[in-house]
């Protein structure tokens with residue numbers, strides 16, 4: 292009947308996505324008050340509470356894989372340890388299923404519970420009998436719990452226990468204040484070892500943080516003092532995370548970044564970062580915030596146990612020490628999936644189940660939970676942890692589910708929430724981010740300096756004063772206007788300040804050099820342009836009008852006609868009597884081949900005068916007349 296009801300609900304959820312608010316059973320923290328267990332979401336808003344005729348609740352433990360809470364009641368008549376299963380999947384029915392795990396046999400005083408998800412065992416400390424007990428969840432009803440550790444013959448008073456289910460070890464605090472210790476033993480019952488034995492007064496709760504591979508514990512120190520401490524799993528590198536006054540811490544829970552503890556003096560839950568404040572440099576950003584543990588909220592009743600969801604099935608999947616155990620747990624859960632689907636045989640339901648978990652989350656039918664992929668949280672893995680995580684940057688997810696931001700230029704901080712510009716430029720200077728990502732200021736009038744922290748009026752007035760007595764003093768250029776203003780304000784200031792005289796000179800000199808350079812450049816430019824133009828014109832001309840071939844023609848003329856019978860034209864002249872005429876640039880070879888002159892005219896001129904130069908001139912002249 293319940294299964295069908297659940298199926299109906301699943302359908303409702305799938306059809307109506309708006310169903311979100313309270314009551315979908317997703318909680319991240321739980322605290323036991325005296326008569327009830329209160330569940331909170333990630334922002335410590337109360338989600339639900341369970342108050343089922345409880346008398347005096349103390350310790351609490353949580354099985355994340357099956358969504359079962361184990362808790363102890365010191366006074367309940369029917370039993371001492373109970374299990375509680377909350378309804379899931381958006382159920383409107385708030386039936387809390389409570390079962391008795393351990394029946395009451397005597398007046399136990401249970402101070403602490405731990406759960407081993409691999410073997411499904413519950414461990415608890417009974418302070419009255421000074422024993423640590425173990426009981427299997429799947430055991431038969433008649434089977435009574437076994438004694439795991441017996442301190443009856445020792446001076447040990449066991450108080451808190453914590454389990455390292457990955458490395459299979461159990462840790463406990465011994466709160467006998469005369470000789471308090473922190474010890475551990477293998478879950479197989481061997482290798483008991485004292486790992487911390489100094490400076491402990493009344494140590495109470497202890498937890499193993501599988502993410503950082505450290506143990507954390509709380510100590511009620513002498514007087515009103517208290518500490519929250521941490522150490523490596525073997526007790527080395529012990530650090531005090533918080534040291535304070537006026538608090539009586541009882542138990543604690545550790546998440547990715549924070550520690551939470553229940554305080555029985557104020558009936559409150561406190562928180563602090565996991566990082567030790569003593570290690571932090573006081574000048575560092577955020578140091579102040581980290582050194583002060585603060586109350587998250589107060590309760591009506593005395594709180595004792597506290598648990599936080601660690602999502603180890605997701606975050607420890609790739610952890611060196613945990614992956615083996617996590618995989619074994621997962622196999623067990625998936626096997627139970629097959630069993631439950633065979634039992635019920637609704638193929639449509641498994642289909643729905645597959646769709647129930649978003650973003651590749653794996654559905655565990657037995658407990659009705661999703662095991663999400665790294666980076667997703669929520670009952671249905673619907674929330675991307677990176678979404679909106681980095682304010683000014685991009686978010687990436689580590690294999691252990693830690694968000695990491697790479698910030699944009701000019702931003703810093705864990706979530707890139709801080710701008711390098713904020714508060715950087717003083718006196719209304721305008722801030723910009725340069726290419727190296729460093730802030731840079733553009734100062735308002737009358738201010739200067741890297742952060743506009745210098746009052747220019749103040750600084751310049753010093754220069755203007757010195758100038759009054761030493762006119763050669765160098766004055767920064769920006770001060771000229773200010774000096775002028777100061778000196779001309781009134782008579783009194785005129786006596787004190789001087790105006791730098793070389794102000795205009797300096798400006799002129801600058802201008803002259805500037806002009807000269809320009810002129811030189813211009814002239815050079817114009818000249819080279821002209822040369823270029825000439826070259827081009829010449830080239831073009833050469834291209835279109837190739838030079839005329841130079842043609843030479845040589846005429847040999849006899850100086851004096853021989854007295855003999857031979858004619859002057861056919862007669863070979865004697866070397867001493869001949870004369871040569873060379874005619875260049877004759878346009879037409881054919882024309883030149885023929886005599887370019889009238890022989891009669893030659894005769895005429897030759898007979899007239901014997902001047903050779905004159906002859907040549909006339910010849911050329913005549914030839915040109917013929918040509919053109």
Ligand SMILES: *[C@@H]1O[C@H](CO)[C@@H](O)[C@H](O)[C@H]1NC(C)=O
Nearest residue numbers: 343344345367368369370391
């Ligand atoms: C305790 O046990 C008795 C008898 O077994 C039962 O009637 C009663 O309801 C139980 N009380 C609680 C609080 O479970």
Ligand SMILES: *[C@@H]1O[C@H](CO)[C@@H](O)[C@H](O)[C@H]1NC(C)=O
Nearest residue numbers: 365366368395396397398399
């Ligand atoms: C438990 O303690 C109460 C009073 O403290 C006593 O009345 C009762 O008999 C005790 N029960 C057992 C089983 O010892």
Ligand SMILES: *[C@@H]1O[C@H](CO)[C@@H](O)[C@H](O)[C@H]1NC(C)=O
Nearest residue numbers: 445446447448467468469470
């Ligand atoms: C605590 O230790 C002292 C001696 O160191 C011993 O006398 C006392 O009995 C112890 N107390 C318990 C509760 O074991």
Ligand SMILES: *[C@@H]1O[C@H](CO)[C@@H](O)[C@H](O)[C@H]1NC(C)=O
Nearest residue numbers: 446447469470471472485488
């Ligand atoms: C304290 O305990 C340690 C180890 O458990 C033991 O060696 C030492 O003698 C004890 N001291 C006292 C004063 O009981």
Ligand SMILES: *[C@@H]1O[C@H](CO)[C@@H](O)[C@H](O)[C@H]1NC(C)=O
Nearest residue numbers: 569570571572573574575576
């Ligand atoms: C803290 O930081 C300042 C400057 O950043 C440095 O001078 C100082 O030594 C640091 N102190 C410690 C304890 O690291």
Ligand SMILES: *[C@@H]1O[C@H](CO)[C@@H](O)[C@H](O)[C@H]1NC(C)=O
Nearest residue numbers: 635636637638639640641642
């Ligand atoms: C599964 O759903 C289909 C239609 O969606 C239906 O025809 C079929 O009978 C269902 N099977 C079971 C086993 O409910």
Ligand SMILES: *[C@@H]1O[C@H](CO)[C@@H](O)[C@H](O)[C@H]1NC(C)=O
Nearest residue numbers: 735736737748749773776777
């Ligand atoms: C700068 O200072 C001068 C006098 O020192 C003043 O007259 C002027 O108003 C100031 N300018 C601004 C923007 O404050």
Ligand SMILES: *[C@@H]1O[C@H](CO)[C@@H](O)[C@H](O)[C@H]1NC(C)=O
Nearest residue numbers: 718737746747748749750752
């Ligand atoms: C800058 O200095 C001058 C002279 O000391 C002073 O009159 C003026 O108020 C100062 N300006 C600011 C913004 O502090």
